[in-house]
Amino acid sequence: MPVKRPIVRYAMLAFLFAITMVYEVRYTGDILRGERVDVPFFITESATNRIAFATPDAHRAGIRTGDQLLAVDGVPYTGTSVLGDARARARPGSRIVLTVQSPDPFSGERTVSVPVAEAKLKFWDLVGDLTLHFVLPALCLLLGFWVALLRPRDPMAWLLLAVMMSLPHIFEIYVIPGWAPGWREAAMLFHVVLDMAFPIVLFLFGRYFPEPFPPGSRFERIWRILQWALAIPFAVIAVENVIVRIRELNNYRAVAPLDRLFRPLDRVADVIVYALIGSFFAAMGIKDGVSKSPDAKRRLRLLYWGATLAFSPALLLTIYGRIAGSMRGKALHDLAPHWVIVSALIPFIIFPLTLAYVIVVQKAMGVGVALRQGLQYAFARNGIRLLRILAVTTVATAAVMTVTDANRNRPQKIAMIEVGLAAVFSIRRLGDWLRTWIDRRFFREAYNADHVLAELGEQVRAIVEPKSLLETVAARISEILHVPQVACWARASCIVRNLLWGTPIYPMFHSPGTLERQRSCSSRRNRRTCF
Numbered sequence: 001m002p003v004k005r006p007i008v009r010y011a012m013l014a015f016l017f018a019i020t021m022v023y024e025v026r027y028t029g030d031i032l033r034g035e036r037v038d039v040p041f042f043i044t045e046s047a048t049n050r051i052a053f054a055t056p057d058a059h060r061a062g063i064r065t066g067d068q069l070l071a072v073d074g075v076p077y078t079g080t081s082v083l084g085d086a087r088a089r090a091r092p093g094s095r096i097v098l099t100v101q102s103p104d105p106f107s108g109e110r111t112v113s114v115p116v117a118e119a120k121l122k123f124w125d126l127v128g129d130l131t132l133h134f135v136l137p138a139l140c141l142l143l144g145f146w147v148a149l150l151r152p153r154d155p156m157a158w159l160l161l162a163v164m165m166s167l168p169h170i171f172e173i174y175v176i177p178g179w180a181p182g183w184r185e186a187a188m189l190f191h192v193v194l195d196m197a198f199p200i201v202l203f204l205f206g207r208y209f210p211e212p213f214p215p216g217s218r219f220e221r222i223w224r225i226l227q228w229a230l231a232i233p234f235a236v237i238a239v240e241n242v243i244v245r246i247r248e249l250n251n252y253r254a255v256a257p258l259d260r261l262f263r264p265l266d267r268v269a270d271v272i273v274y275a276l277i278g279s280f281f282a283a284m285g286i287k288d289g290v291s292k293s294p295d296a297k298r299r300l301r302l303l304y305w306g307a308t309l310a311f312s313p314a315l316l317l318t319i320y321g322r323i324a325g326s327m328r329g330k331a332l333h334d335l336a337p338h339w340v341i342v343s344a345l346i347p348f349i350i351f352p353l354t355l356a357y358v359i360v361v362q363k364a365m366g367v368g369v370a371l372r373q374g375l376q377y378a379f380a381r382n383g384i385r386l387l388r389i390l391a392v393t394t395v396a397t398a399a400v401m402t403v404t405d406a407n408r409n410r411p412q413k414i415a416m417i418e419v420g421l422a423a424v425f426s427i428r429r430l431g432d433w434l435r436t437w438i439d440r441r442f443f444r445e446a447y448n449a450d451h452v453l454a455e456l457g458e459q460v461r462a463i464v465e466p467k468s469l470l471e472t473v474a475a476r477i478s479e480i481l482h483v484p485q486v487a488c489w490a491r492a493s494c495i496v497r498n499l500l501w502g503t504p505i506y507p508m509f510h511s512p513g514t515l516e517r518q519r520s521c522s523s524r525r526n527r528r529t530c531f
Contacts, residue, residue, distance in 0.1 A: 009152040017145055020165065023190055024137060026183075030175040031133050035126070038119035039090050043174065044069055047244055047252045047259035049077050051100070055333065062112040064102065070109060071099035079250040081184060084177025092118035128342040131349060132171055139352040140164040147365060156208060156365065163205050164352060166198040171345070177249055185246055192245045196238035199276035200231050206280030210299060210364045211287075219286055226279055234272045237265060281307065299364050306354025313344040 040061050042054035049069045069077045072086045073096060086096050096114040101107065144164030151157040169191050176187045203226070207213070213220035240262045247255040284304040291297050317340070321332035332341065358364045 006152045010149075013145065013148055013152065016161075016165075019190065020141060023187055024141075026179070026187070027173070027175065028134070030178070031129055034119075034175070035121070035129065036119055037090055037092060038117045039087055039096070040114050041174075044080065044083070044252075047248050047256045049252065053333075058114070061114045062110075063098070063100065063114070066103045067100040068103070069098065069100055073097050079248050079252050080177040081181075081249045084174070084179075084184070084249075087174075088178030090116040092116060124339045124342045128345065131342075131346045132168070136349050136352070137168040139349060139356070140167050143352055143356050143359070147359060151365065154365070156210075159201060159205055159208065160355070160359075160365075162197065162201040164355075166194040166201055167348070167351065169194040170198050184249060188246050188249060189242065192242045193238075196234075196241055199234060199273045200238075202280045203227075203231055203276040206283035209303075210296065213283075213287075219283075219290075223279070223283070226275075230272050230275050230279075234269065234276065237262065237269045237272075277311070295363075299358050303354055303358050306350055306357075310347050310349075310351035310354070313347050317341065317344040 038057075040055060040058035040063070042051055042058040042063050044050060045052040051063060051065055051067045051069060054063045054065055069083070071077055072082050075082050075086075077083070090096060094116045096116065098112040098114060099109055100112055101109045141164060144161040148157045148161045172195075173191065176184050176191060178184070179187060207223045207227075213223060240258060244255045244259050281304065284300050284307070288297055288300040288304065291300065317332070317336065321335060324330070324335050325332060328335070
């Protein structure tokens with residue numbers, strides 16, 4: 001009976017992938033542009049025109065924390081999009097003219113001219129941008145969408161996708177307000193929803209991965225209480241945050257009353273965030289303690305320590321910033337050097353790498369078979385042929401460039417061409433070696449099973465007694481694939497012919513409770529069941 005494909009789920013996955021790619025491509029372009037333009041950075045407080053933070057460069061330009069921003073380049077400041085548009089138009093050598101007013105009621109308005117310079121390439125800025133805005137999103141999206149594509153009917157695959165999509169958005173960005181009207185509202189909705197969803201989906205991921213707590217158990221009841229006590233209130237706060245962030249793009253005064261209403265809950269929201277994220281680690285530790293399977297324990301420990309290494313540096317730095325900042329009245333950027341902040345954020349890439357290892361290598365979600373088949377196909381004849389075509393094209397191009405290069409002598413040209421030709425002819429051998437190495441390193445059990453089954457095929461050619469033949473095959477398959485019992489259905493007259501001539505007999509693996517039903521069913525159909 002043909003299996004009905006989940007068309008609706010595939011369509012939903014394609015839609016999510018499309019809007020994610022549109023967002024990432026535009027966002028990546030803005031990040032690359034920001035590497036070439038140096039604008040003194042400052043931000044305003046949520047739903048107000050009060051400047052909440054300014055870098056030392058902005059301070060030198062005349063911007064002070066607590067000033068009220070009245071206009072940008074002559075345009076009245078009505079929302080964050082006004083400042084975002086000015087930053088998007090900024091070019092090296094130009095200036096952004098601000099009209100500000102100090103908190104002192106007796107001081108008047110003043111004009112601040114902020115210079116825009118050509119950015120100098122800084123090592124830690126480059127490392128931070130590459131890691132957090134390129135490598136991390138690429139790893140997360142590749143893992144999340146790939147698992148969801150392979151297992152569209154599995155709710156855990158969609159929960160993993162939600163975790164992987166939301167993780168890159170926990171880092172605040174300030175380029176969206178400079179996008180065109182309509183696009184910036186949609187992008188801000190996409191960004192803030194995923195940002196606020198991360199604590200909730202991580203809480204759910206800890207509760208259900210790799211398996212949920214047993215129904216009716218003490219821990220299942222505790223996590224159900226946490227769901228109502230933490231996740232639901234935070235979801236309400238998240239909705240308010242989404243409304244404020246989108247509406248303040250064009251009219252911050254419209255959402256100022258709503259922001260003031262929820263502002264006393266900011267500290268409560270911070271506590272809930274830490275509790276939701278902490279529940280993930282608690283769930284991993286508890287499941288490791290109660291699990292009886294060595295494989296499950298290994299997966300849980302890998303994920304626990306990988307997540308600990310990923311989140312701990314940033315968590316410790318954040319706690320230090322909050323404590324020291326409240327005592328000294330300074331922001332984290334003023335308390336810690338830039339390289340320390342970047343170094344604490346870089347380990348976030350360990351989390352998707354750990355999840356990928358647990359899912360693919362440790363077989364937490366059963367997607368390793370598809371990956372192995374894909375890699376084997378890539379290194380098969382057609383894949384090697386494509387690599388050879390690319391290599392020949394590269395060698396030919398390099399040869400032409402080398403021959404026409406007047407700075408190289410004749411022996412150098414000949415040597416480079418010979419190296420290229422040797423690479424072309426060694427691709428096949430390299431592909432076979434790489435396929436074998438990947439099988440041994442990441443799919444050792446499947447690799448060993450392939451070899452053992454091949455040896456078994458040679459061994460049974462000398463056995464002609466059906467009973468001995470089936471006992472040998474069943475025992476060896478049970479040993480290789482770690483199943484307690486094997487049932488083989490085949491016509492008695494065809495058993496010897498099938499095994500001797502290589503026609504496959506498909507083993508069927510069942511729990512002990514179904515064996516009696518198999519025996520009676522097979523006898524009614526005039527078939528013989530062998531164990």
